[in-house]
Amino acid sequence: MLKAYRGELLHFLSDPAKGCLEESYQHFDDGLLIIKDGLVEQVGDASELLSTLDPSVEITHYESGLIMPGFIDTHVHYPQTEMIASYGEQLLEWLENYTFPFERQFEDFEHGKKVAEFFLTQLLAAGTTTALVFGTVHKESVEAFFTVAQQKKLRMICGKVLMDQNCPDYLSDTAQTGYDDSKALIEKWHDVDRLQYAITPRFAPTCSAEQLQKAGQLLAENPSVYIHTHLSENKDEIAWVKALFPDNDGYLDVYDQHKLLGRRSVFAHGVHLHDCECERLGETGSAIAFCPSSNLFLGSGLFNLKQAQKYNVNVGYGTDIGAGTTFSMLSTLNEGYKTQQLRADKLSPIQSFYLATLGGAVALDLEGTIGNFTKGAEADFIVLDYHATELMSRRMQHCRNLSEKLFILSMLGDERHVKATHIMGERV
Structure with missing residues (x-):
């Protein structure tokens, strides 16, 4: 028809x-x-x-x-919808004081469904038709999200958070249970209708080497799924990673050594990257989710888009709800332009709208499917x-x-x- x-x-x-x-x-x-x-x-x-x-x-x-x-959001947390605009912290304190207590509620499938319904309605109202989405450590959070997204016939990507250290006991899994739950979710949901799965280590500080190894094993066993995590968002976070993984050559190398880089690997933020890290991201086809709203809100820094472009790193925009303060991709483009102004770089509107549409599709390896x-x-x-x-x-x-x-x-x-x-x- x-x-x-x-x-x-x-x-x-x-x-x-x-x-x-x-x-x-x-x-x-x-x-x-x-x-x-x-x-x-x-x-x-x-x-x-x-x-x-x-x-x-x-x-x-x-x-x-x-x-x-439609706009494509390459990094957003649906469980953080109701804690958006939480005052006064930088990344690590913000996680401890606000994020983790809110995420505890998502062990309840019905709660997850209610928040997913509201979250997806907000995305669609803002013109966002595809997103790469964090769940929580609870398997139920992803079941709830995919159930609602499937009903709405949306192309959405989501995954269960992997987190087995440096987090509250009530949000902790183990390397093995994280692997088992993720495997079950992949088998049930990945490539069903318009849904796809992302293996989701929260970030290196909350994942043991054993858990990162299991994530790499999952990816090797399921090469069409995504890797979705955080990278070099905050300077204190970077210093923490260095202390936790002293034998690795920087933050990105922690993921690289566990075989987590590749064409469907999306790393949120990348605010403080070295040239060699950008070069490695580029040569592996990995992507950065540029999240200007949350980078400004948490005082994390100003993403260097020119550096990423120099090394052919795939880049898409992310709203990063709830550290980001808007579902609107138009408002996110506003913030993106201003971050580059502060770097004394120009971000043209044509480039911005590319990043929010086809650029996001390329970052998600979905060029030709959406964008x-x-x-x-x-x-x-x-x-x-x-x-x-x-x-x-x-x-x-x-x-x-x-x-x-x-x-x-x-x-x-x-x-x-x-x-x-x-x-x-x-x-x-």
């Missing part, structure tokens, strides 16, 4: 930071997106494609807005409204080109500017 959506349309074909900027995206002032059975069939100028459609095909016309692929409108891609897309607020509407009157429009969307936009979210072609 065919459906068609008409309006101003944008999607990316490649990274604007590499090669020719003009060839990295397609922009149609009056475009047409044709969908067949939930997948992209064709995209192009409305003037060229309308005549090819059977008169019976339903056409939805979105005026005064921008149709584009743009290539033929056969899953039709998860959004419509951004230029006139949702009087201020943006007024400012848009003075735009001269696409880049300016995108910049205004990223500076003044939030979830109010997401007019519609579509999953597999269906508005939700």
Whole structure:
């Protein structure tokens, strides 16, 4: 069954930071997106494609807005939804004082379902259609999340946290139970409908060498799953890793020696990386989730995007709820721009929107499945409204080109500017 959506349309074909900027995206002032059975069939100028459609095909016309692929969040914690905006700490104190007590509740499957329902509704309202998500140490937290995500027909990736040291007893597993629970979840949920699994060591300080070895074993046994963890977020954290793993050559090397780097490995933050670490991330195809909101909120530092680009590291945006303070990817782009300004670097709006869509898909090894409108891609897309607020509407009157429009969307936009979210072609 065919459906068609008409309006101003944008999607990316490649990274604007590499090669020719003009060839990295397609922009149609009056475009047409044709969908067949939930997948992209064709995209192009409305003037060229309308005549090819059977008169019976339903056409939805979105005026005064921008149709584009849904946003992709490469790092977020659904169990931290209800502790967002917790005051006054940096990373390690914040985990101890706020995060761990909240995560304790997720041993209850029904509690997890209620939070997952709210969390996913918030993501969709903000235009985010795919996310790489932390559960808690409890197997039930992932069961609950996948149950709700499956009902909503979403492409989501999630995993049970592995954590067997330097954490409260009530949140601790063991190397073996973490392996067993993760294995069972992989067998039940990975690649079922649109769901995928991520092996999820919380971060090196809370994982023994034995547990990291078991995580590496899981990955070797299930090479199509993801690795999702934290890396070099905070200077005190980095010093702690050095003290805990004195025989390793830095933080990344702890993961590397346990064979956790690869094409589906996503490391959140990477704020304080050495060139050699970026080089290693690049050569293994690993990705960094750039989380500007939480990096600013926790005072962690300013991510060096130029350094990551120099070494061809895959990068996507992450909201990092609940240290991040917004579900909105538009607001996250705002924070990202400002972090680079503080580094005296420029982050163009075209690059930002690439990172939030196709860049996120590349980071998650899902290019061709989500992230743009290539033929056969899953039709998860959004419509951004230029006139949702009087201020943006007024400012848009003075735009001269696409880049300016995108910049205004990223500076003044939030979830109010997401007019519609579509999953597999269906508005939700």
